[in-house]
Amino acid sequence: MTLPWLSEALRVSGLPPPESFPRDLASDALLALPVTPVGLRGLTSERVRQWLAQRGRDQEIAYRSMYGCMVAFAGKGILFFDKNEPPDVQRFTLAHELGHFVLDHLQPRRRALDFFGEDIRDVLDQKRSATREESLAAALNGVPIGVQVHLMDRSESGAVATGRVARAEQRADRLALEWLAPTKLAREVLKDGPAEEGEARLERFFGLPAVEAQSYARALRREEGRPRFSIASLLGDEQG
Template sequence: MESWLQEAVEACALKDCHASVHDLLDCFCGQFSVVPVAIPKVTQQAAQDWLSFRRPGQWFTTEPHSHHGLMAWWRGHGILFYNKQTKAPEQRFTVVHEVAHFVLEEWVPRRRALSVFGPEILPVLDGERAPSPEEALTLFFEQVPLNLSMDLMARDESGGYASRDIVLAEHRADRVALELLAPVEQVLPLVKQLSREAAINSLRFQFHLPMEKATEYVDGLRRRLRVSSFSIAEFLGVEEG
């Protein structure tokens, strides 16, 4: 497991991958400063309206896109919006995916920066001032991202992700969510032993993953297994049976 993935998974400290939506929220809200908000339709405008009523300001670009969930954060605190009308598998994955964004994009960088600089770095993390050249160099070498205000909601004209950085952020949040809800050490034997369709169904019913994510997970592991098998066979100079 990559170090960034292991760090995020350990931070989330989820003990039961089969937990209900309610139990997931209890776990994450106890672990982090996150407030869950269930609304019937999740859009930037709906989240903007909810937030600006309580704390005036422009939190999101109000593009007319619907989402399964949104996460807003400010100074180490998060607000998790999720659609209370979707089915349980979608709700579960959405909650964990959005919490993963908070952990990866806000919680881990803040903790790492504070461990290096102490509280004097807070104005930088909170967007009140730019880092000094010395701070910027140290943050770079400590692998603390400086794009803490990246707009993960930005989309292009066709509705796709607006930048490669957003694509990478979404992929990383998915990786964390999958590892928490369906740990690879439990899923890999199923992928090895079962047909593609049977493995997908097992992830849907045993681990309660949405169909789309179960399919992506199985296909991704099958590709990695083929590459691994080919590399070993090539190294040994033998043909696969």
């Protein structure tokens, strides 16, 4: 059973089911969502800042090297990824940042419009300042106002430092994996051969980075051995 929050994110994204693998998520996203994928070589926050400044948007970002970056404002998103990385890392980075766009920008924006009505659109689009009451209500309802920046850091080991602790990161990872390797098919691929080669099969078939294929395989196996009902599944807090 798909988790409720995941089903809702898939619906809101409007992305069609993949027709082939590894999936060309960038092309699908361009058709369904107001996002622009941007590949830069040797991605750093300074390169992102320069790219934005050249297009008339000044945005300060603490300097660091990174795998990816999402900048979202006014219902639109720019998804940066490092073109120097292998294709599998680029693919997952793009999917992860797209997950943040849907979960942390698009869905809260829609909730704000539903809650406040059209009067809040100019606040969300930074055309006017929020009133004190609007700011308080937005904070209480988890609605971001203004430009959002999310950085996909490099860990000290060089691995993709995605969600291992923070709930938002876990959910961006999970949504990314569902787009790239839908659960039902991933389970079939995982079982289609020797168990010890399952992670490698996920990696090859779906074009996933090794570390993500391994964590996904562990999550899918946990689900297989878990009772259908649990408090975690009810609350939607499972990683798998």
